[in-house]
Amino acid sequence: MINPVWLKTFVTLVDVGHFTRAADSLHMTQSGVSQQVKKLEEHLSVELLMREGKRFSLTDRGQTLYQEAKRLLESLNNLERKVMADPAYEGVVSIMSPGSVGLNLYPQLLDLQRSHKELILEYRFASNEDVEAAVLEDRIDFGLMTYPAKSLDVVSNQLAEEALLLVTPAEFSEVTWQNLLSLGLVDHPDGKHHTSLLLSANFEDFQHVGQIPKKAFSNQISLILEPVSRGIGFTVLPNYAVKAFAKQDLIRVHSMSNRVTEPLYLVQRKGRLQPNRVKHLMSEVYRSVGCKKEVS
Numbered sequence: 001m002i003n004p005v006w007l008k009t010f011v012t013l014v015d016v017g018h019f020t021r022a023a024d025s026l027h028m029t030q031s032g033v034s035q036q037v038k039k040l041e042e043h044l045s046v047e048l049l050m051r052e053g054k055r056f057s058l059t060d061r062g063q064t065l066y067q068e069a070k071r072l073l074e075s076l077n078n079l080e081r082k083v084m085a086d087p088a089y090e091g092v093v094s095i096m097s098p099g100s101v102g103l104n105l106y107p108q109l110l111d112l113q114r115s116h117k118e119l120i121l122e123y124r125f126a127s128n129e130d131v132e133a134a135v136l137e138d139r140i141d142f143g144l145m146t147y148p149a150k151s152l153d154v155v156s157n158q159l160a161e162e163a164l165l166l167v168t169p170a171e172f173s174e175v176t177w178q179n180l181l182s183l184g185l186v187d188h189p190d191g192k193h194h195t196s197l198l199l200s201a202n203f204e205d206f207q208h209v210g211q212i213p214k215k216a217f218s219n220q221i222s223l224i225l226e227p228v229s230r231g232i233g234f235t236v237l238p239n240y241a242v243k244a245f246a247k248q249d250l251i252r253v254h255s256m257s258n259r260v261t262e263p264l265y266l267v268q269r270k271g272r273l274q275p276n277r278v279k280h281l282m283s284e285v286y287r288s289v290g291c292k293k294e295v296s
Contacts, residue, residue: 004076006040007069009033010048014066018055088276089116095281096124096131097144098190099221100162100238101264101289105144108288109281119277125221127189135269141278142268144285146190149267160289161261164198165242166254167225168234175234175254177205184215186233188224191217194236194262201258225251238262264289 013022013033023030041048048062058066089112097105102125113121126134131143135154148156166175168183180203185195192209199206215233218224221241228235229250242253266285268274274282 002040002043004073006036006043008073009036010040011066011069011073013037013056014058014062086276087118088280090118091275091277092120092122093278093281094122094124094140095142095144096126096134096140098128098131098146099125100241101144103221103244104240105285105288109284112281112284121281132267135267138269138272141274142266142282145265145267146262148265153270154267155270156265156267158263158265159286160264162264163239164194164236164260164262165239166198166234166236166256167228167242168252168254169228169231170250170252171231172234172252172254177203180234181212184213184233185209186224186227186235187214187217188221188235188237189219191235194238197262198236198256198260201260202256 009022009026009028012025013019016022016025019030019033022028023033026033037049044061044065046061047059048065049056050059095109102123106123109121109123113119122140124140126143128145128147131140131145132149132151132154134140135143135149136151144159145156146162148158168175172179172183180199185191195209195212196206205211216227218227222244224235224237224241225245225247227233229245229247242251245251266282
């Protein structure tokens with residue numbers, strides 16, 4: 001393999017056209033330049049220069065080597081710059097989160113992407129379990145979860161707390177245990193968990209979700225409130241999911257005596273070295289949800 005240092009010396013010599021100036025440019029002695037060019041000729045078993053004192057002219061083989069070596073050295077310089085470069089808003093950032101916070105966060109991150117054309121955002125909605133698995137398997141840069149990761153290889157930092165809200169059709173002005181039983185539950189992937197948390201804190205008669213008839217189910221976060229808006233049942237959802245629903249006039253959010261919140265954590269693989277673009281997106285998430293403050 002050709003020594004790249006010899007190639008650089010040879011290309012510099014040809015560029016400046018003089019041994020003394022080449023030596024000055026490379027911070028070498030003139031004899032050092034001559035020795036490296038000679039070693040290059042011996043390695044290739046060809047004559048590259050026709051020497052004329054401190055000046056020279058290229059042979060045909062020398063001209064060929066110069067052209068190819070110059071392209072190669074430029075390519076190596078570009079490679080070095082690309083590897084060393086760590087721009088703040090260029091490249092792909094992959095994120096996963098539960099649906100509710102995603103409904104609030106994703107549009108804000110899209111505004112950031114629109115301002116930085118080289119930034120590519122990959123955002124997926126997923127369950128807590130899927131988020132943790134993706135972090136562990138290095139399929140995403142970071143994620144959001146509503147409880148701390150179970151694996152010791154995942155770091156969890158609490159960002160905020162999001163209120164759980166009881167939502168009924170708009171005509172329900174007052175909530176009692178009996179009219180909740182009559183209305184029935186619109187379930188969703190986290191429905192049993194959310195309902196248990198909120199109702200157990202506010203209704204003495206509540207023992208388990210199985211007491212309440214199930215009237216509907218949806219796994220699409222943006223559609224869970226659709227059957228509620230049509231009078232089919234009630235549900236319990238995090239604040240962001242409720243605020244994102246377009247038909248606010250067809251639903252009613254009820255204030256509970258005992259407020260219940262759900263924490264939000266930013267999770268990433270332990271020991272992962274994050275590039276600047278990921279660090280900046282994390283900072284945007286912190287700013288958007290507010291670090292360890294309740295989300296209102």
